[in-house]
Amino acid sequence: MRESKKLEVSCLKLGLARQHREVLRGINATFKPYELTAVVGPNGAGKSSLLNCLAGVLAPTAGQIEFDGRPVQCLSATQRARFCAYLPQAETPAWRLEAADLVALGLLPWGQPADSAARVTHALKLVDGLQFARRPVTQLSGGELRRVQIARLLVGEAPLLVADEPTAALDIRHQLQLMQTFRKLADAGHTVVLALHDLSLAARFCDRILLLQDGRLLAQGAPEDVFSPALIGDVYGVRCELRRCGGVLEFVAVDLLERP
Amino acid sequence: MSRSNRWFFFLIVFALLLALIAALASGPVSINLSSALAEGWHSENSDAVILWQLRLPRALLAIMVGAALGMGGAAMQGMLRNPLAEPALLGVSSGAALAAILLLYYGVAWQSGWLLPLLAIAGAFCSVACVWMLAGRGASASRLVLAGVAINAFLSALMALALNYAPSMFAMQEIVFWLLGSLANRGWDQLLLALPFILAGAALLFAARNYLRALSLGEATAASLGFRGRRYPLLVLAGIAAAVGAAVAVAGTIGFVGLVVPHLMRPLVRQDPGRLLWASALAGALLLLIADILVINIVGAQELRIGAVTAFLGAPFFFWLIVSARRGQSL
Amino acid sequence: MKQILLLTSLLLSASATAYERIASLNLCLDQMLLSWVPAEKIASVTWLSADDHYRSAPLPENIHLNRGRAEELVPLAPDLILVGEFGAQRAARRLRDLGMKVVSIPDAYSLKQLQEQLAALENALGPLPPLQKQQRQLQELLARPVPESEASALILSANNITYGRGMLEHQLLARAGFANLAAERGVEQLGRVSLEEVIALQPDLLVLYGGESDFALAHLAFRHPVLKSYIDGHRLYTLPAELGFCPALVAADVLKQLTEKRKKLVAQQ
Numbered sequence A: 001m002r003e004s005k006k007l008e009v010s011c012l013k014l015g016l017a018r019q020h021r022e023v024l025r026g027i028n029a030t031f032k033p034y035e036l037t038a039v040v041g042p043n044g045a046g047k048s049s050l051l052n053c054l055a056g057v058l059a060p061t062a063g064q065i066e067f068d069g070r071p072v073q074c075l076s077a078t079q080r081a082r083f084c085a086y087l088p089q090a091e092t093p094a095w096r097l098e099a100a101d102l103v104a105l106g107l108l109p110w111g112q113p114a115d116s117a118a119r120v121t122h123a124l125k126l127v128d129g130l131q132f133a134r135r136p137v138t139q140l141s142g143g144e145l146r147r148v149q150i151a152r153l154l155v156g157e158a159p160l161l162v163a164d165e166p167t168a169a170l171d172i173r174h175q176l177q178l179m180q181t182f183r184k185l186a187d188a189g190h191t192v193v194l195a196l197h198d199l200s201l202a203a204r205f206c207d208r209i210l211l212l213q214d215g216r217l218l219a220q221g222a223p224e225d226v227f228s229p230a231l232i233g234d235v236y237g238v239r240c241e242l243r244r245c246g247g248v249l250e251f252v253a254v255d256l257l258e259r260p
Numbered sequence B: 001m002s003r004s005n006r007w008f009f010f011l012i013v014f015a016l017l018l019a020l021i022a023a024l025a026s027g028p029v030s031i032n033l034s035s036a037l038a039e040g041w042h043s044e045n046s047d048a049v050i051l052w053q054l055r056l057p058r059a060l061l062a063i064m065v066g067a068a069l070g071m072g073g074a075a076m077q078g079m080l081r082n083p084l085a086e087p088a089l090l091g092v093s094s095g096a097a098l099a100a101i102l103l104l105y106y107g108v109a110w111q112s113g114w115l116l117p118l119l120a121i122a123g124a125f126c127s128v129a130c131v132w133m134l135a136g137r138g139a140s141a142s143r144l145v146l147a148g149v150a151i152n153a154f155l156s157a158l159m160a161l162a163l164n165y166a167p168s169m170f171a172m173q174e175i176v177f178w179l180l181g182s183l184a185n186r187g188w189d190q191l192l193l194a195l196p197f198i199l200a201g202a203a204l205l206f207a208a209r210n211y212l213r214a215l216s217l218g219e220a221t222a223a224s225l226g227f228r229g230r231r232y233p234l235l236v237l238a239g240i241a242a243a244v245g246a247a248v249a250v251a252g253t254i255g256f257v258g259l260v261v262p263h264l265m266r267p268l269v270r271q272d273p274g275r276l277l278w279a280s281a282l283a284g285a286l287l288l289l290i291a292d293i294l295v296i297n298i299v300g301a302q303e304l305r306i307g308a309v310t311a312f313l314g315a316p317f318f319f320w321l322i323v324s325a326r327r328g329q330s331l
Numbered sequence C: 001m002k003q004i005l006l007l008t009s010l011l012l013s014a015s016a017t018a019y020e021r022i023a024s025l026n027l028c029l030d031q032m033l034l035s036w037v038p039a040e041k042i043a044s045v046t047w048l049s050a051d052d053h054y055r056s057a058p059l060p061e062n063i064h065l066n067r068g069r070a071e072e073l074v075p076l077a078p079d080l081i082l083v084g085e086f087g088a089q090r091a092a093r094r095l096r097d098l099g100m101k102v103v104s105i106p107d108a109y110s111l112k113q114l115q116e117q118l119a120a121l122e123n124a125l126g127p128l129p130p131l132q133k134q135q136r137q138l139q140e141l142l143a144r145p146v147p148e149s150e151a152s153a154l155i156l157s158a159n160n161i162t163y164g165r166g167m168l169e170h171q172l173l174a175r176a177g178f179a180n181l182a183a184e185r186g187v188e189q190l191g192r193v194s195l196e197e198v199i200a201l202q203p204d205l206l207v208l209y210g211g212e213s214d215f216a217l218a219h220l221a222f223r224h225p226v227l228k229s230y231i232d233g234h235r236l237y238t239l240p241a242e243l244g245f246c247p248a249l250v251a252a253d254v255l256k257q258l259t260e261k262r263k264k265l266v267a268q269q
Helices: A047-055 A077-083 A099-110 A116-126 A142-155 A172-187 A199-205 A229-236 B003-025 B033-039 B046-080 B092-106 B115-135 B141-164 B172-180 B188-207 B209-215 B219-224 B231-251 B257-269 B273-299 B306-326 C002-014 C027-036 C070-076 C089-097 C111-125 C129-143 C168-175 C195-201 C217-223 C225-232 C247-268
Strands: A009-018 A021-031 A036-040 A062-067 A084-087 A160-164 A191-195 A208-213 A216-221 A238-245 A248-256 C022-024 C042-046 C064-066 C080-083 C102-104 C151-156 C161-163 C178-180 C190-192 C205-209 C236-239
Touching (some): A021 A047, A021 A062, A021 A216, A036 A172, A047 A084, A047 A160, A047 B219, A077 A099, A084 B219, A099 A116, A099 B209, A116 A142, A142 A172, A172 A199, A199 A248, A208 A229, A216 A229, B003 B033, B003 B046, B003 B273, B033 B046, B046 B188, B046 B209, B046 B231, B046 B257, B046 C195, B092 B141, B092 B231, B115 B141, B115 B188, B115 B231, B172 B306, B188 B209, B188 B231, B209 B219, B257 B273, B257 B306, C022 C027, C027 C080, C027 C247, C042 C070, C064 C070, C070 C089, C080 C111, C089 C102, C111 C168, C151 C161, C151 C168, C195 C225, C225 C236, C236 C247
Parallel strands (some): A036 A191, A036 A208, A084 A160, C022 C080, C042 C064, C080 C102, C151 C205, C205 C236
Antiparallel strands (some): A009 A021, C161 C190
16 A cells, blocks of 8 residues: 555644534544544544544534644645545435546545546555446445445545544445455555444554543543443443454443443 | 547537527528528528528527526536426526516516616525525435425416516416516527626536535535535525526526436436536537427417427426336436 | 687587486497597496506596496496497396496497497487597598508517408508508418518518507517617507507597508608
């Protein structure tokens, strides 16, 4: 995998209020190149909101985001889009686009580069999707569509990749395949931020975990530290076990905890 | 663009030229086309006058209005991410027509000059904005059609009311024109009145083409690709309003062009909402010109309204849409 | 000027008809009464006469406007009720049953019928100088031989309608020395004519049917730039709207004006 540009992203006291409800409160976090970060937390914790702020879909109402130490407000929308590629939760194409044409949409922030066809081919190759380049996206399976969408993220070579629940609705084979792809991308120097519900995938593949609850950052750090039975029990109300098995960190949710 | 698609576009342009010749050759009076052409613009010869002052402006108006409607339909479908969106179906045309009726029948008639297209565009803009707010972007087809039907019915009722109380004795029977459109008795003056606004609308929509492309992946993705804020939807709305409003001001509301044409062209541009704009403009022009040729040749001086003909051509495509949707292809 | 007005009003009142409270159930009869009979002798006219589109004579204040119903007229106790051939027939029958004097005046769609209409009106109202004058004028004009047509004309009315053989408008054109191109092309009664046909037929005189000042798309053809040469060349004549609903009032004048126009056109050529 090609070496990419590097980008360090910091959130400083990030806050977001929507319809008089604070969905994010005082988030301080830094996302570094070569790091695969998972944002986890129960439903409604603010994962998607944080990702939307990072991708520039929503504007934070407090604090700020910095790209390599520069506030993002200094960037135009297009410049910012060149730094950050974003895959929202349940992105459905409106038209029966061909896979390659969907991927090419990822190049929009760059205008129409002369080598766009080559870049699309390269991005599809990265996700092992060349064989369905000419198929309409409506005829792809869920896993194939997700791979095409990931190719769309990669085609512009933005250093920051943000994806919201990329593994949702995929079978385990495709889940593993997808996480391996993200792992490889992080290893190539991308700054990768994923929102994940599946904590075992997060524990296994990610370098860093951000645990959110009610819009607050409860804990951040390596999976071993964040996925402590006490913390997980507190946040999710679930008894869990964490064990290392042949170099792979395994997270197992065992049972419900009786809540007082 | 693949080779076969390019070939297809040459075919459409060629067909447009053929249709233009057919339009110039058809009319209640048979004229010597080549000599009339040779006589030129300033000739007093009746054949030349018929060609240059009557048939040519009418044919060009059909092309212009058809292009505006096709383009408006493509933009509307792209912006609402919904293949059922169409300016006439969603009340945009009725909004423009209502404004034009109020101005013409109660106001300053044709002497109004630029006021007519401007007011019609304002009317169109109001109704696009209404549909947009009522249904919301990315609305389901049913919600969209519901909002459109509601606004359209309301505006049509207002049109009937306005014409009913208009001072002219002929006003009430002219509801037919405003609901079905007509190109009869139009000249260069109306063409020149609408042309700048349709061109301006086309330019606005062209400027928004990448936004429409990005929107095919949804609003959030479009925002992450750099198309953030109200600027872009307003650009599209203004473009639709300018093109469709000016067209309606001079030709009435002509349905089905904006609905059917983008559907037909979408496979030919590989579903690209950006290229669909001008492909639909081209095909809309062709469709309306053919419809007008049919109007002239089949029914003669007692003109069937052109909207009836486009509906006649358009309805079978709707049937085909339904059938293909039932066969499992998504709408 | 004042003196002339005074004189005419004196004359009008002197020419009193035998009736003192005349009512009309027909728009055209309304207009004839309002034009030729002193206002104080008119008890009621139809509501249409109050409409700006139709009013040619001034409408006296306090006159009753009827909608063609018998019960409206009974309390007015008219001594003569005029009805047309069509419309308000049921009211006329009922009023007749009630013992009122109801006279039916035929409509006019040709010059001959026009004379019959005026004769019937005189019969009902008694001798009226303005009516007799109109009759005399018409008789004089009709007594003249129909001239050879020296120029061509075509009528273009609202919604591209033209008038052919069998219409009063056609007769007036013919008697003014015009060949009606619509009639020559075989149009009976009414027909349609497109702008293209107007240009191709090249009539010497283009005759519009006027009277409507409000905007309507029906008149779009009149405004088409292609007719500019007719306007600039003064080869345009506009028929008064009254010719459409009450020709008796204007037929003689129209015929005179058309004849003048023809002479001028021929002189130009």
